[in-house]
Amino acid sequence: MIIQIENLKKVYDTGKIQVEALKGVSLGIEEKEYVAVMGASGSGKSTLMNILGCLDRLTEGKYILDEEDVSVLSGNSLAAIRNKKIGFVFQSFNLLPRLSALGNVELPMIYAGVPGSERIKRAKAALERVGLGDRMHHKPNEMSGGQKQRVAIARALVNDPAILLADEPTGNLDTRSSEEIMEIFESLNDEGATIIMVTHEQDIAMHTKRAVVFRDGSIISDKPIEKRKIRRGEIQA
Amino acid sequence: MNLVESFKSALQSVRANKMRSFLTMLGIIIGISSVITIVSIGQGGKEAITGEFQDIGTNIINVQVKAMDTSIETRDYFTLKDAELLKEKIPGVEWVAPSAEGRGYIKSDKDSKFAMVMAVNEHFEELMHLELLEGRFINQRDIQNAKQVTVIDDISAKAIFGTTEIIGEKVKVSNQSKDIYATVVGVCKNVNGGMAAMFGDNMPGNAFVPITIREKVLSNHQISEMSVTLTDMTHSQEIADKMIRLLEKSHRNEDKYAASEGFTQLDTINSVLNIFTMVISAIAGISLIVGGIGVMNIMLVSVTERTREIGTRKALGAQNRDIMLQFLTESLIICLIGGIIGMTLGVSLGLVVGKMINIPLDVSPLVILASFGFSSAVGIFFGLYPAQKAAKLDPIEALRYE
Numbered sequence A: 001m002i003i004q005i006e007n008l009k010k011v012y013d014t015g016k017i018q019v020e021a022l023k024g025v026s027l028g029i030e031e032k033e034y035v036a037v038m039g040a041s042g043s044g045k046s047t048l049m050n051i052l053g054c055l056d057r058l059t060e061g062k063y064i065l066d067e068e069d070v071s072v073l074s075g076n077s078l079a080a081i082r083n084k085k086i087g088f089v090f091q092s093f094n095l096l097p098r099l100s101a102l103g104n105v106e107l108p109m110i111y112a113g114v115p116g117s118e119r120i121k122r123a124k125a126a127l128e129r130v131g132l133g134d135r136m137h138h139k140p141n142e143m144s145g146g147q148k149q150r151v152a153i154a155r156a157l158v159n160d161p162a163i164l165l166a167d168e169p170t171g172n173l174d175t176r177s178s179e180e181i182m183e184i185f186e187s188l189n190d191e192g193a194t195i196i197m198v199t200h201e202q203d204i205a206m207h208t209k210r211a212v213v214f215r216d217g218s219i220i221s222d223k224p225i226e227k228r229k230i231r232r233g234e235i236q237a
Numbered sequence B: 001m002n003l004v005e006s007f008k009s010a011l012q013s014v015r016a017n018k019m020r021s022f023l024t025m026l027g028i029i030i031g032i033s034s035v036i037t038i039v040s041i042g043q044g045g046k047e048a049i050t051g052e053f054q055d056i057g058t059n060i061i062n063v064q065v066k067a068m069d070t071s072i073e074t075r076d077y078f079t080l081k082d083a084e085l086l087k088e089k090i091p092g093v094e095w096v097a098p099s100a101e102g103r104g105y106i107k108s109d110k111d112s113k114f115a116m117v118m119a120v121n122e123h124f125e126e127l128m129h130l131e132l133l134e135g136r137f138i139n140q141r142d143i144q145n146a147k148q149v150t151v152i153d154d155i156s157a158k159a160i161f162g163t164t165e166i167i168g169e170k171v172k173v174s175n176q177s178k179d180i181y182a183t184v185v186g187v188c189k190n191v192n193g194g195m196a197a198m199f200g201d202n203m204p205g206n207a208f209v210p211i212t213i214r215e216k217v218l219s220n221h222q223i224s225e226m227s228v229t230l231t232d233m234t235h236s237q238e239i240a241d242k243m244i245r246l247l248e249k250s251h252r253n254e255d256k257y258a259a260s261e262g263f264t265q266l267d268t269i270n271s272v273l274n275i276f277t278m279v280i281s282a283i284a285g286i287s288l289i290v291g292g293i294g295v296m297n298i299m300l301v302s303v304t305e306r307t308r309e310i311g312t313r314k315a316l317g318a319q320n321r322d323i324m325l326q327f328l329t330e331s332l333i334i335c336l337i338g339g340i341i342g343m344t345l346g347v348s349l350g351l352v353v354g355k356m357i358n359i360p361l362d363v364s365p366l367v368i369l370a371s372f373g374f375s376s377a378v379g380i381f382f383g384l385y386p387a388q389k390a391a392k393l394d395p396i397e398a399l400r401y402e
């Protein structure tokens, strides 16, 4: 099992009030799975993803990533894990505006200490993998949303992570671009990548193999998706 | 992330905000350039002055009768015997030049010139580095035979005779109630050299006469000063002490003599220049601090502006020290570039100002090194807090920042 969480709780302490965003979630994800995390806005999807991505700390419970208990690690060790084991794709792309596509994809390798020539080689390969071989030297503001998200995917992939986390990757994209992104995810998954993706769109979730549905910080359904057989609405809780 | 990467990234960010970076650098530029200009000019000036004094020679000890002391009696003044005694009894003494002087006039039947009248021996020419234009200086025979001869300066010669070719002419050399007729045996450049040209006719002339005729020429003919040259300055202090003891022994007195090495004026000028340099450097230092605060301010703005970038970098695996290094190199680079521009500006300004006030510029490598050091120090010191602030940001909060 690549991800194993047990009785995971997350409480946001805002001073006046305490928000319990996750109320004891247990979940196991195997290698090469492709999981959609679904649920209404505010149900705790992003909170879960941030904890899975080692960006945020859990309040209670256990999180084992790739056989390592990450709930006990320090900030800098978590950074190292994010760098090596996790690829994150954000809804708002989060590309650095001053860097070219190539420069953005190089970033995780810079922090991994990969030497310059190899960095460029691998960054180019990753960009070609997402179909941006001809846009390497473009800056983010010279690219469409779909292209930006593809750069972000290349960046998430380039250190060969154990899991790919995507929080509403198509949330800012039109249907055509969304389909392109889904094609990339599917083929990545076919090649063996473990992908966990947040979405609230049925059509997007249909591309995955398993849907985990949240409501108010708890999982209310966890079912495999059998393509074609599933009719619209069936995976909604 | 290594240093090369953070330098590249920092340069990129400096270039992305050219105008802002430049304005931020301004404080550093002003600070560094003024330090370089002032220190270089100060150093150059010091060297020019020292050089001028070195021309005259520094292996000299002046032995004086303490003029301020009212208990000085006639028997305390030096004699020509003292001069011989010092030369004979004290090893390391090359020669001794006793002198007596007074204000007076050089006169012919046509004209007269205000002048310093100095009774000297043959060593005075070397001592003062006199430049002879005509004839010769006072020699040993003049002194032995107490000849009524004189060497006068070019300004007086021209003022009185209209020419310096006056060997053999007779002039009257006077001081207060005394005067003698003396034959001109030589004409030298005025002892005040270049300055004489500026003051022109107002510059007093010089009349040198053999020390042995001082009583005839000078109302106050006491020898109150002797210049002693040494073969080697390393033991100058000991030799000076020995000389004073010997003089005290022969005059049977105590505490009436003082010896000073070289030229005390030089020390005074140097210390004035040093104070001047220090004051300006302090002002420049303050401007560096103000510049540094400017750098800190801009770096804080930059950290805030780039909160999301910091979040993204952290999400991609940047450790706290990577972020720290990135912002620290950025402020370092701003200050270093400011330092380089300031240095260039400072040297150019120094050259221009140096030309204007006629002082050769002396840009020491130490000053250049120090200005690099200072600007780096300012960059690191004032970049530390913003960099730390950036490094400590929580990744999630940074990513959520709008």
Ligand SMILES: Nc1ncnc2c1ncn2[C@@H]1O[C@H](COP(=O)(O)OP(=O)(O)O)[C@@H](O)[C@H]1O
Pocket (backbone or CB within 6 Å): A012, A013, A014, A019, A020, A021, A039, A040, A041, A042, A043, A044, A045, A046, A047, A048
């Ligand atoms: N930083 C935070 N401080 C306080 N409350 C938060 C914070 N982040 C999220 N929450 C709350 O936690 C709950 C879950 O949020 P989130 O995980 O972002 O939901 P989703 O991504 O499913 O829309 C919501 O009620 C939200 O208001």
Ligand SMILES: [Mg+2]
Pocket (backbone or CB within 6 Å): A045, A046, A047
């Ligand atoms: Mg969300």
